[in-house]
Amino acid sequence: xxxxxxxxxxxxxxxxxxxxxxxxxxxxxxxxxxxxxxxxxxxxxxxxxxxxxxxxxxxxxxxxxxxxxxxxxxxxxxxxxxxxxxxxxxxxxxxxxxxxxxxxxxxxxxxxxxxxxxxx
Amino acid sequence: xxxxxxxxxxxxxxxxxxxxxxxxxxxxxxxxxxxxxxxxxxxxxxxxxxxxxxxxxxxxxxxxxxxxxxxxxxxxxxxxxxxxxxxxxxxxxxxxxxxxxxxxxxxxxx
Numbered sequence: 001x002x003x004x005x006x007x008x009x010x011x012x013x014x015x016x017x018x019x020x021x022x023x024x025x026x027x028x029x030x031x032x033x034x035x036x037x038x039x040x041x042x043x044x045x046x047x048x049x050x051x052x053x054x055x056x057x058x059x060x061x062x063x064x065x066x067x068x069x070x071x072x073x074x075x076x077x078x079x080x081x082x083x084x085x086x087x088x089x090x091x092x093x094x095x096x097x098x099x100x101x102x103x104x105x106x107x108x109x110x111x112x113x114x115x116x117x118x119x120x
Numbered sequence: 121x122x123x124x125x126x127x128x129x130x131x132x133x134x135x136x137x138x139x140x141x142x143x144x145x146x147x148x149x150x151x152x153x154x155x156x157x158x159x160x161x162x163x164x165x166x167x168x169x170x171x172x173x174x175x176x177x178x179x180x181x182x183x184x185x186x187x188x189x190x191x192x193x194x195x196x197x198x199x200x201x202x203x204x205x206x207x208x209x210x211x212x213x214x215x216x217x218x219x220x221x222x223x224x225x226x227x228x229x230x
Contacts, residue, residue: 063218096164107165
């Protein structure tokens with residue numbers, strides 16, 4: 001049973017870069033052809049897809065965030081990560097990492113989420 | 121403003137059948153599978169339906185999904201108090217080349 005756990009700073013200053021890591025247990029991120037994805041949810045609001053990364057390392061991002069987002073894999077640590085640059089208060093949200101469905105178009109297994117607040 | 125449109129709220133009494141709608145366009149629901157997620161209070165979302173009408177193991181058959189054209193719906197029969205949650209629809213959008221979500225529907229069991 002694959003499990004995912006987000007980690008990273010809970011507070012980021014405006015204009016800085018938000019960095020989160022998702023640690024995968026119960027399976028290797030490089031042993032199967034899956035997409036790994038990030039989704040966020042501002043308090044009291046809906047879900048927003050940030051982007052996904054394939055086990056090959058290829059990525060696709062939400063067009064509204066693509067200029068600020070970078071995703072990467074670290075197969076040695078069985079982790080994948082998210083970097084979001086030039087953050088503002090609008091980036092304050094719970095950030096979830098997830099393993100996508102086999103077709104890559106849905107999130108089958110989710111982490112518990114981590115709250116990131118952007119404030120000075 | 122979400123790409124997919126859902127009613128913000130829905131309600132029903134225990135035992136009733138309720139439906140939640142999701143409306144999109146040709147570039148998303150009209151040409152791709154539709155997915156439903158359930159988010160219980162204070163928890164991460166959980167995949168409820170994939171490929172429009174397939175339930176992952178563990179999801180009760182009280183839940184059913186359907187899609188027609190650019191719209192879809194989630195039906196819950198035999199409503200229970202533990203079904204009180206937020207429900208989100210989602211799909212791939214060919215124009216945006218990414219996942220899109222509905223704004224979510226808060227289901228209240230009266």
